[in-house]
Amino acid sequence: MLKVEGLCKRFSINNGKTIEPIQDLHFSLEESASIGIAGPSGSGKSSILKCLHRTYLSTQGSIWYDSMLYGWVNLAEASERQIIKIRTYELSYVSQFLRVIPRVSCLDIVAGEIYPMIENMEAARIQAKDILQRLGIPEKLWSLYPATFSGGEKQRINLAKSLIKKPRLLLLDEPTASLDESMKEKVVELLLEMKNEGTVIIGVFHDWETMNAIVDHVLDLTPSAASQ
Ligand SMILES: Nc1ncnc2c1ncn2[C@@H]1O[C@H](COP(=O)(O)OP(=O)(O)OP(=O)(O)O)[C@@H](O)[C@H]1O
Known part of the structure; x- marks a missing residue:
């Protein structure tokens, strides 16, 4: 379902210098498979996720993804329109931080993620309530704007936004970093x-x-592990 071949990402920094956290990365994954990316700070873990999500454009290599919408598509080269469609329907990225939409309730932020698919806001809200409940967000918060929510609450809203879509390809960047043990268990279960x-x-x-x-x-980017 996913084949990453010869992926590189280089950043230009000051004084004409560059850094290349991703160098000639290869891996492939079948349906239902999952990998964790590990490695020291700065080793390129988030950059890999961002290249897969096309938040970053990779410098070299290909990311072949067997999409529902277009069949096999190279995410590194797909058109913006294809990427937007794929992100709407089948690819989701959970960052550590929630980008809040002003004056939209927590319930509608989550429901809005599947509105393009079902075009019925009431039906979308029913599914949003279910996922918020499963992630332990108290009902009294559902009608509020999440700007003032705690870090852990925001993180769970972020997860709810992605999980409600039941994406085919899910990218997670430290999705449980602000959660306590019981919340982590709920997330792992989901x-x-x-x-x-x-x-x-x-x-x-x-x-x-x-x-x-x-x-x-586990894809371990620790230099000694990577060279083995
Ligand atoms: N947009 C960018 N512009 C320039 N350099 C970047 C950019 N994004 C990441 N980098 C650099 O690329 C390297 C890898 O960063 P990345 O965030 O992928 O590492 P990481 O392994 O996820 O780190 P951490 O565990 O600390 O989150 C770092 O040296 C970082 O400074």
């Missing part, structure tokens, strides 16, 4: 359910325990 339903998960995790509970393989 992610495993999605994985069993066929979602491919690629994630960077805050702790090894969470990562090991979710992933089948």
Whole structure:
């Protein structure tokens, strides 16, 4: 379902210097597979996720994804229009931070993610309530704007926005970093359910325990591990 071939990402920094955190990366994943990306700070974990999501344009290489909408498509070269469609329907990226939409309630932020698919806001809200409940967001918060929510609440809203879509390819950037143990368990349970339903998960995790509970393989970017 996903084949990453010879992926490189180079950044130009000051004085004509460059850094290249991703160099000739290869991996492939079948349906329901999952990998965790591990490695020291600055080793390129988030950059890999951002290249897959096309937040970053890769410098070289290809990211072949077997999409529902277009069949096999190279995400590194797909058109903006294709990327927007793929992100709407089948690819989701959960960052650590929630970008709040002013004056939209928490419930509608989450429901709005599937509105393009079902075009019925009431039906979307029913699904949004279900996922918010499963992620432990108290009902009294559903009608509020999330700008003032706690870090852990914002992180769960971010997760709810992605998980409600049941994406085929889910990219997670430290999705449980601000959560306590019981919330982490709820998230792990939901992610495993999605994985069993066929979602491919690629994630960077805050702790090894969470990562090991979710992933089948680890892509370790630690220099000594990478050279083995
Ligand atoms: N937009 C950017 N412009 C310039 N340099 C960048 C950019 N994004 C990332 N980098 C650099 O690329 C390298 C890899 O960054 P990245 O965020 O992918 O690492 P990471 O492994 O996720 O780190 P951490 O564990 O600290 O989050 C770092 O040296 C970083 O400074």
